[in-house]
Amino acid sequence: MTSVPALPEADRPGDARGRMKQAAQRAHRNRSVRASARIGLLANGLVHALIGAIGLQVANGGAGEADQLGALSAIATRPGGLAVLWLSTVALWGLALWQGTNAAFSVAPNRRILVFRRSLNVGKALGFALLGTVTFWVALGARAGGAESVRRADTAIVESPIGLFVLLAVGTTVGIIGGGLVWRGVRRNFREELRYLWGPTKVIVLTLGVFGHTMKGVAFLVTGGLLVAAAVFADSRWVGGLDAGLRYLLTLQSGPVLLNIVAAGLIAFGLYLVARAAFLRH
Template identity: 30%
Template sequence: MARHNSPLSNLEQPARRAASHPWIEKLARLGFAAKGIVYFVVGLLAAQAAFGTGGKTTDSSGALSTIVTQPFGKFLLALVTIGLIGYALWRLVQTIFDPEHAGEPTKAKQIAQRIGYGLSALTYSGLALTAIKLIMGNPTSGGDSTQDWTARFMAQPFGRWLVGLAGLVVIGVGLAYLYEAFIAKFQRHFNLNLMSESERQWTKRLGQFGIAARGIVFGIIGLFLTLAALRQNANEARGLGGALAALAAQPFGPWLLGIVALGFIAYSIYSLIEARYRQIRHP
């Protein structure tokens, strides 16, 4: 008896061929570079605020707003936007095909990793949309989008529990980043054979410092989400900019903020190295 392919199986091979196109790799590498630029601006502004030379604590959208106000800002932001779209597209490919087999060997881990890739694709798609609005001359809203989304979720049935769960998950992600930084597991993603010994060592150091800084900030964001759920107050929630501001408000805050800001700058350089040397596996 002849077997009939389902519509989804008929689409799988064309989708894999499209995802394996050389332009996907080029866009992915441009995406890592764009991500690095965004982190550099966030880190630089935070470092300036910490050391009392201007600057501010802001998030990725604030970084894009800063870029567009610079000389040739719209042109620079347009390049970053292409990179952000490329990064979102690469994350989508990872969500659908998991070409790096990041979730192996356990099924649960694979599902969790793909969910993470999908959320990253949505995040960077939204960031690209924000950049396009800025290029077109439409300013972003001055409110805290994290608080807005938290309020919407908490207004739903079981929303408070979902926000609390999200907070615990984000804390878990932060701890995972700290562990990754400690064991330098990220090195497996690089074409180490193409790098000199000095480049490998600097990549390891920058990656450990930068990923640890991200882990700390994720932990703070998760903590505020959890507090928002416990206190039933969406205004307790904080995004990236709010987490950095909260860090600055602590005892020895400028020092703490300065260390994390330098970590973000280190991560930005690490992302630029990723753009050059990361392994981009095809589905």
């Protein structure tokens, strides 16, 4: 009886998942993708630091829009700003590719945790891709000055039949992300993103990571809470992004102090991203 030769592992039916995983791992290890990821982290760090700086300005009576669009528009007005935006666009999309393919290296003691870790990588990748897209549109000429258009869009969302459900879903998602960031900061789970550190460098980077993740989480919790409130009370005045969430802090008792702390935390998060670019683990 003639035996049938076994198929090579890569050619076996059903092994498409394995080939996809190998392709993702090769892309993740690619030097160009890794370099792009580092530049993307630097760009993301710059954006967060600028958001924090604008937040400090607002907390002390100044003007500005303390969100990603406001920060990117501020970059665009500086000499060489457009070149920075175009470079950042490509780098952030490269960072999204690097972060997404990192899911191929995820390991866990059981399938449930493995799915969670892979989903977390994909979620981060989508966030970086979105920021890259916003950067692309700002580089094309979008500006943060269209506040009136944004307000009209917010009102239309609230008044639409499904708008309130959309706000509720988005607000809940933003709040969950915020809670996750606070947990990640307090538990210092972000250490898995960094290679081994020691001495004063370790203390500085961990301090930036804890403070930065926690305060960004607080900002997201407030922003998500406002979106949920807007859905519950059908009030477009509470609809807004990160800028609206930070400005809401000013309405609370000791509001300027709170906003100064959260804004400083966003700057710390930006500096942590710079450190992450320098001490990238994978």
